[in-house]
Amino acid sequence: MMRHKCPALLLALVSSLLVPVTQAEALPAPIKAIEARGATVVGEFTAPGGLRGYAARYNGQGLALYLTADGQHVLVGTLFDAQGEDLTSAPLNRLVYEPMAKEMWARMEGSTWIADGNKNAARIVYLFDDPNCPYCNQFWHQARPWIESGRVQLRHIMVGLLSSDSAGKAAALLTAKQPEVALMEHETAGDKSMLKALDKVPTKVQEQLDANLALMSELGAVATPAIFYRDDDGRLKMQQGLPQAQGLAEIMGPK
Template identity: 70%
Template structure:
């Protein structure tokens, strides 16, 4: 993977302003060079010291670019003021992370998932889940107080990646007459589960599983379970692996009753 070299600039503290979503496709030559390396510019913002700021996405992350006053050079990375504050955070949050979070949430909504909990739950939590994942099972157990109280609905985005029969088992759950009941029976049984993989996975289900796996990679999830939720400010947050109690309360939005 090619990594762009980050250059940290320490300048006097002058606030960033005038954040604008990008609509033009023609950028100055130095910005085009960064785009040629895989970044996608999504907006511009004013920066101190005569610099022109550009917000970009790169490998699922926000990247700040600063065009020099002569228009001939670009600085890539964080911009710090004299107090050490990162002046790149606000524009990247507004131009990259908020829109990207909304987009990814909508994509998860449209993916092939199995609900666990009440459809009237006020909090939705997504997780990428493999039927053979013991840590997914542990998270399922951790979530019981919130799910059973009706406060939280888990949405298991099924993938088949850990073992040769994972895809067949995921297909069996997705294709069950009552997927939620099948999933809960499988998780409740733990190691004693009798879930049998489907021998012949229907084409549509195979397509859903492939799309789920692609989505998992695009969202930067490298293992199961990877959990996604919205924090109190509506920002998309990620938890990879089994959460500790404090993190679990943040994910679920409250302490268990």
Template identity: 60%
Template sequence: MLTAPLLHAQDWPEPIKAVEARGAEIIQRFDAPSGLQGYAARYNGQGVALYLTDDGEHVLVGSLLNAKGEDLSQQPLDKLVYEPLGKEMLSKLERSTWIADGSPKAPRIIYMISDPNCPYCNMFWKQARPWVEAGDVQLRHVLVGMLRQDSVAKAAALLNAKDQQAALHEHESAGKASKLQGLKKIPDTIQQQLDSNLNLMTEMGVSATPAIFYPDENGQLRQQQGAPRPDVLNLIMGSRP
């Protein structure tokens, strides 16, 4: 069995409580070898494996490797931390304010937190064209304004456009030559949407754009920070162009 019965927080052993007191969220206990008790935790949005020693007096934090060098911590962390976390993050991305780029019938959906002034966001937009134009991928741009003084106003202008997708395409295809003008007066509703997107970015532990969220071969949500290398690009898009 991968997991052991779920314990209530007050039942955690003292060394595990000590890690919890440092800011970790203890998720669940899992079976571990050699007399150890494993605990899956989340800290700053990342999965962390804890191993309680047989005497119950000490805790080891980090990966547990076997004689073959295999990481025994990854499977329980994927199951107990990253899988539910990915579902939670995907749900929040779906409910955020975004502009669709590509066919609504595309079988693959990719979210990108982007700033209108971000050159690497524009780079990824260009990288994605073969898949988007073929109808295989829809990019969903979760707009934020953070890089420059006029980023918020430009993001607001895109959200305020009558045809958001066309406005986004015109802006991104022009690159540095874009003539996008920011709104001088941002409607309250759009400002709230941008604030919410920025809060979501912070909540997800993202500090720069683009932040790209895509499903891996198992359907688990993965994150790519920055414009990807060609080999990583194929993983994100799910196939070669």
């Protein structure tokens, strides 16, 4: 899931007023030091006690950076008020996770995928899928009630990851005359599938598979199936691996 993980706790009061960071504004040295370690500062928000809050992205996660009043030190963590309420989530959601969700969703829309289900379905679910992945096939079977009811469209972003012939099989699906039909036949057959890998993957298709795999990595997924969906509040979430019953209902919504 796209959720922030901060390594420290800081107790205090904080204002929720958000202030954008302009490119022309020079960042304080401690904040620059965090950027030098790979973080990207995307916004600023006010904080109490002379602190200045900065929202940053790091390895697909949100970080809250709190610059001390002397401008010489930075705290990285979650800010709580005297009642124990988390006051860091709101600015991180607004400055990091909401824009990131829109960006990554658009990236998946623009990737190379095979549709499974009603194109007018109310809910879209993306799945990074290796043709040799048995858990991807199990998820395909799990999803049937939602797909067949027309409520969900499952989009298979094909990758060649697990076996030496994975890329060739993915290419065979993508280059089939009717990719949707070829995918249906392959998934229906399961471990008895007769899908034959292409001996030579066309250059264009290999580039598409490479781009899909790179996108999967950028999204923080390391294995298939990697399932991405938006919850009822529009937040981007990830399910790594085969979901259990409760997780499946969250991903797919009502039947």
